[in-house]
Amino acid sequence: MTLSPADLPAVRAALLAWFDRAGRDLPWRVGAEGKRDPYRVWVSEVLLQQTQVARGRVYFERFLAAFPTVEALAAAPIEAVLKAWEGCGYYARARNLHRAAGVIVREGMPTTYGGWRALPGVGPYTAAAVASLAFGEARAVSDGNVRRVLARIHGERQPTSIWVQARADDLLDPARPGALNEAVMDLGATVCTPKNPRCPECPVSAWCAAFRSGEPAAFPAPKVRAAVREVRAVALLLGDEKEAVLERREGTLLGGLMGLPTEVVAEGTREEDTLARLAARLGATVTGELGRVTHTMTHRLVTLTVYGGQGGPERRPVADAALSRLDHKALELWRARQESLFAEV
Numbered sequence: 001m002t003l004s005p006a007d008l009p010a011v012r013a014a015l016l017a018w019f020d021r022a023g024r025d026l027p028w029r030v031g032a033e034g035k036r037d038p039y040r041v042w043v044s045e046v047l048l049q050q051t052q053v054a055r056g057r058v059y060f061e062r063f064l065a066a067f068p069t070v071e072a073l074a075a076a077p078i079e080a081v082l083k084a085w086e087g088c089g090y091y092a093r094a095r096n097l098h099r100a101a102g103v104i105v106r107e108g109m110p111t112t113y114g115g116w117r118a119l120p121g122v123g124p125y126t127a128a129a130v131a132s133l134a135f136g137e138a139r140a141v142s143d144g145n146v147r148r149v150l151a152r153i154h155g156e157r158q159p160t161s162i163w164v165q166a167r168a169d170d171l172l173d174p175a176r177p178g179a180l181n182e183a184v185m186d187l188g189a190t191v192c193t194p195k196n197p198r199c200p201e202c203p204v205s206a207w208c209a210a211f212r213s214g215e216p217a218a219f220p221a222p223k224v225r226a227a228v229r230e231v232r233a234v235a236l237l238l239g240d241e242k243e244a245v246l247e248r249r250e251g252t253l254l255g256g257l258m259g260l261p262t263e264v265v266a267e268g269t270r271e272e273d274t275l276a277r278l279a280a281r282l283g284a285t286v287t288g289e290l291g292r293v294t295h296t297m298t299h300r301l302v303t304l305t306v307y308g309g310q311g312g313p314e315r316r317p318v319a320d321a322a323l324s325r326l327d328h329k330a331l332e333l334w335r336a337r338q339e340s341l342f343a344e345v
């Protein structure tokens, strides 16, 4: 069952009236509708591709405090950008932000969807968000929230990305494209939630096929997830939470970031052997196990066993380096251990 084109004006009006009343107050939503600061919109949208709004807000304030303008971002060394991105994951996005900021400073701020799309790391979602929110261009965004809202309204269990984009394009309000985009995203985040949607509060339940079905949460059908690969690794903490031996990671496990010296335990290899090789490479001796931390990435579950040790290369200030959340969890083990040692005294 498809929403009739004749219903679209009423659905748009209901969404916009709801958004004007109940839309969220977020730090990047400053400035007149369709005329927001493109830099703030861009940074926020890149951040929000990988984090929930609550956490994204904190990261956004931190990033903007470090780089208030695109000129400041372009002028900064990449290490400082990675440091400000710390904890946000997907560090390639921070590298692309930095590269694109360089292009913007040299060639000017793009003002159209096509112009944004041409920048490094800017995909259809980000370009549509910036074009609609900062320049009032009629471009529909399609993300996870939009997918769920549209699947439910239309009663589609298996929405493909092409289908979602087409339905989002149909629904877009030509007069208020940015507001309509954010209305659908906010509705998905606060009312049309994955589990237990709040249909009585929904401005468009009258047009919603999933609501009529009596089982709104059954739309869309759950995605079949790619298998999560389990990765075991060992790390050596040489030093303490303030000063430790740090290395630049290589390969696919958080490659490019600084972190505690780490080795992945290869399939069929014993953890002790991997640890011994790591210690030998650093010229260090292992003093004992500090504990184990786990970290979930998109397709991987990493279990890292952290050991304390002595010797090895020069320690560096931990606070200056861009570390992944995995490393922060590992350092947290050291802190927890110090606290328990004090508690025993």
Ligand code: ADE
Pocket (backbone or CB within 6 Å): 044, 045, 048, 049, 053, 182, 185, 186, 189
């Ligand atoms: N999620 C990502 N971008 C968003 C935005 N601009 N408004 C609401 N939710 C979002």
